[in-house]
Amino acid sequence: MELKSLVDQPGKLPTVPKVVQQLIASFNSEDVSSADIARQIAADPALSAKLLRLANSAFFHVSRTVGTVDDALRMLGFVMVRNLVLGNGMVAAFKNTKGMDLPQFWRYNLYTAVAARWLAMHAGDHGQDNGDAVFTVGMMHGIGQLQLHVVAAAEVAPLDKQVNVLDAARADKEKERWGFHYADVSAELAKIWNFPDALASALRDIPDPMATGKLDRAAAWVLLGAWIARVEVLKLDDDAARACYPAQVAKKLGVDPAWTPLLVKHAADKADLAMPALKELSAGLDAMLE
Structure with missing residues (x-):
């Protein structure tokens, strides 16, 4: 393929x-x-x-x-x-995509988008990070996975049995098997649809925002948002969640780990750094998924 x-x-x-x-x-x-x-x-x-x-x-x-x-x-x-x-x-x-749990997938994308937006707005650099633009990347970041399942269902099915499409290791497994991953497909779709180059690049870089040697900040915020969305949607236990946390990227962004209780024991003076629950953060936006 x-x-x-x-x-x-x-x-x-x-x-x-x-x-x-x-x-x-x-x-x-x-x-x-x-x-x-x-x-x-x-x-x-x-x-x-x-x-x-x-x-x-x-x-x-x-x-x-x-x-x-x-x-x-x-x-x-x-x-x-x-x-x-x-x-x-x-x-x-993509409403007729087969072989995927679409309600779960879109909830994960929505959670990714709202979490990434919140992080960019609350922990980002106001001169560099645009929360609404990051939300766009978050909502779009999984479309390559959908395209793979629409066009190449037979090739994708064996991998689906081994690794959940939302798993943190999914991109690496796809790269090993095909030489590219879902994020590359997302970027190709963005180019065909004439999205800006910066957005296409961010979509491509989400699995590794530092792949080019320079941090892609939009991709990095979405990677962090995708992590917390994955923890919620796949119901990962604390050990599994910590094991897949993109700590290097978070450090590069300068994000205090106090943004989520999973990573630290909250001190009283850092309580204001905690992100609200994803259900609260996305309240009402689930109508977009209907």
């Missing part, structure tokens, strides 16, 4: 809703019009209803009811509205 063979024909690519295609195009547009995007979203009643449900969820703590798509853009910002629509579009595009 070769990497290019997974994405080399239009028929092998998932069908992405038109409004999602337009939002993807906005990544590379310097003169994107929020009003145009609002009209495009508003033209889809089902999508508009879901966006407003998400915008009014506990996740955003909005001070008043978000009643229109325009309100959502004003109150949440264009990037986060785009994230919500993209996430919903990706779930829809």
Whole structure:
């Protein structure tokens, strides 16, 4: 199996809703019009209803009811509205993927995205780290795994029996077997869909954010988010969780281990560093997975 063979024909690519295609195009547009995007979203009643449900969820703590798509853009910002629509579009595009526990997979992706965003915002460098952009990478980071299962189910099935698709060792096992891993597939899809180069690079680097010799910060935050999401979704015990913690990457980011009780015994003066529970952190956003 070769990497290019997974994405080399239009028929092998998932069908992405038109409004999602337009939002993807906005990544590379310097003169994107929020009003145009609002009209495009508003033209889809089902999508508009879901966006407003998400915008009014506990996740955003909005001070008043978000009643229109325009309100959502004003109150949440264009990037986060785009994230919500993209996430919903990706779930829809891969809804018929066989051989995977899709509810578990998408919950893991959502948990990864919200955890990575929280970490970037609370432990990151405000000059370098954009929490909403990190959320985008988090929600997109697993699409390569889905593409593998759609296009190459027979080749992937034997590995699935050995290693869970969410296991921390999965990327290495794939690399050993095929010479590439799911993150490379994610990056190829991002390039085909004309996502920015920086986003495609971050997707590729998530299994090893220091692979190029320079830390990819977005990939690094998502790797940390994926770790805590994996612990939660796979219900890892404390020893297994600590064993797969990406400590070197966390140290490079300068993250105090007090962000999760699994790693330290919390001192009273560090309680404010702890990340909220993932269910609390993602409250309301699970509507995106429906």
